[in-house]
Amino acid sequence: MSLSDNPIPLRLKPSRHFPFLARHPWVHAHALAETGDSLDCGQVVDLLDFEGNWVARGVINPNSRLRIRLYVFDANLAIDEALWKSRIDDAIARRRLVGPIDRDAAERVVFSESDLLSGLIVDRYADCLGVQFTAGALTRWQQPILEHLRTAFSARAIMVRMDDKTAKYEGLEAQEQWFEGVAIDEPVLYRQNELQWAVDLRGGQKTGGYLxxxxxxxxxxxxxxxxxxxxxxxxxxxxxxxxxxxxxxxxxxxxxxxxxxxxxxxxxxxxxxxxxxxxxxxxxxxxxxxxxxxxxxxxxxxxxxxxxxxxxxxxxxxxxxxxxxxxxxxxxxxxxxxxxxxxxxxxxxxxxxxxxxxxxxxxxxxxxxxxxxxxxxxxxxxxxxxxxxxxxxxxxxxxxxxxx
CATH class of the missing domain: 3.40.50.150 (Vaccinia Virus protein VP39)
Structure with a gap:
């Protein structure tokens, strides 16, 4: 089956829909009456309750026990490149509520579920970005997401990672690569608590450090x-x-x-x-x-x-x-x-x-x-x-x- 913009309906088991009415974004395989094993990773799906009523829209990874990540709770909203760009812009604006950007400092730009982008973590260290994908299904849109992040921050370089443990759970290959081959060999310097720190975007833990x-x-x-x-x-x-x-x-x-x-x-x-x-x-x-x-x-x-x-x-x-x-x-x-x-x-x-x-x-x-x-x-x-x-x-x- 090829990926399609037309969502595939999947039904929940009886009485399993209540967490998703409260907008919880994780649907585990054991909650589904129809597991979607034959679907492709990254396919958009509509989540239905056992009676067939529409609940939410998400993206499936049939290789993961965390089977569906939910992103939309309005049936009129599509899951496409425009949605990811809009959510990233909202996350950036949310950080600016506490003050203007400090281009010499570091900050978490996207925090997965908390920014309605389950499976995506982005940290900024001065003019460089560390990006971690924790949802295999989201990698379908990896290229436009990274392009938008690079433009939004005029990023000098972007390290993209999926660690071995996550990759195993998601049924994918681990990755650790510079976006479009733009690499930096030296540690990235940034300011935090009036001290100058250095982060190794390739060799550090997670996205490189803990913020x-x-x-x-x-x-x-x-x-x-x-x-x-x-x-x-x-x-x-x-x-x-x-x-x-x-x-x-x-x-x-x-x-x-x-x-x-x-x-x-x-x-x-x-x-x-x-x-x-x-x-x-x-x-x-x-x-x-x-x-x-x-x-x-x-x-x-x-x-x-x-x-x-x-x-x-x-x-x-x-x-x-x-x-x-x-x-x-x-x-x-x-x-x-x-x-x-x-x-x-x-x-x-x-x-x-x-x-x-x-x-x-x-x-x-x-x-x-x-x-x-x-x-x-x-x-x-x-x-x-x-x-x-x-x-x-x-x-x-x-x-x-x-x-x-």
Whole structure:
């Protein structure tokens, strides 16, 4: 079957239509009475309830368990190049609600479901773009989407990626390529929190870096003044270097990635934070749990501990395991904190709700007989908006607490 602009109707199982009436964009294969296995990846489909009533319009990938991505909830709207361009323009305008573009800085331009573009993530680093496709069906329109992004930002270069894990789930080949062969060999420099950073668009994680925490880096740094800080899962030093610049007495960064620690050291030198006017800083390569255990056995103490671990829950089946991991990690951190110390603890697991994360901290305090007083209960930067219809987009938690 060739791709057609005429949507193919697919029917849901009985009583499976309610999430989509609330505009949730994901239709899993098990919800469908007609699975569309014979359709081509990228085919436009109309989603019907079991009685045959029109519900929404989307794009199918018969190779994926997340079978249909929904983009339109008005039967009069077509899914075509014009729709993608309009949604991208809306996403760009949404970022400008908080101020004009800073061409030397970085921002998330498109955040998938939150910008009604499920399966597309776009980050801007100064005059370059990192684009990640997480929906195989959307690659049908890859060329016009990338052309529009290049025009909208006068982009010098665009790195396009689909990682191995996503490609496996989507039944496609992974990709990592420069759009139309326009490549850059050197790292891209950009400004964030009054520091100059570098991102490797080809070799970095996701689109090259993590932008969602940048306001949390800045907010938590204020609490670090004069303190001895332990920065666990420090990656390229976002929290620790901001703390050092703000006046932390010392910083110890721990991460399991040697390249990430190399980036942190380079950023330290690039910004002159290794000078005598700043506190001491060191980095340790190792697993976060192993290193925290060693510090505890050595009876080390700190005035502040920052925890920014990777995602522990990739699916709902991993929720209990993730909560146990968060509980263990935070308990070990609390054991290292002096009375009155500051704990900055984060979770990027969308499957772990904010209430579950706070209840985990409550349990840590109970088990360790310590009082945790929340000073700030934060989320991501505003260029990572939350779609009410897709609770999974409310993924990042950053709690700043005092531990008595």
């Amino acid at each position: 969602d925490q940048r306001l949390n880096h800045q907010a938590s740094a204020v609490y670090m003044r004069g303190r001895n800080v332990l920065d666990v899962c420090c990656y390229n030093g976002g929290f620790g270097l901001a703390a050092l610049r703000e006046g932390a007495a010392s910083v110890v960064g721990i991460d399991s990635s040697a390249p990430a620690l190399d980036q942190a050291r380079q950023t330290l030198v690039r910004n002159g934070l290794d000078g005598e006017s700043f506190g001491e800083i060191s980095f340790r390569l190792g697993d976060c749990f192993d290193e925290l255990k060693k510090l505890g056995e050595q009876a080390e103490t700190f005035d502040a501990v920052i925890l920014d671990p990777p995602r522990f829950a990739g699916s709902r089946h991993q929720l209990d395991t993730a909560l146990r991991a968060y509980r263990r990690l935070n308990a070990m951190a609390v054991d290292l904190l002096s009375p009155g110390g500051v704990l900055v603890t984060c979770s990027c697991s969308g499957r772990v709700s904010r209430s579950e994360f706070l209840n985990m901290l409550l349990d840590v305090g109970r088990r360790r007989r310590r009082d945790l007083i929340v000073l700030e209960n934060r989320g991501p930067a505003p260029d990572h908006p939350i779609a009410i219809s897709c609770p999974e987009s409310d993924y990042l938690k950053c709690v700043i607490a005092q531990v008595q």
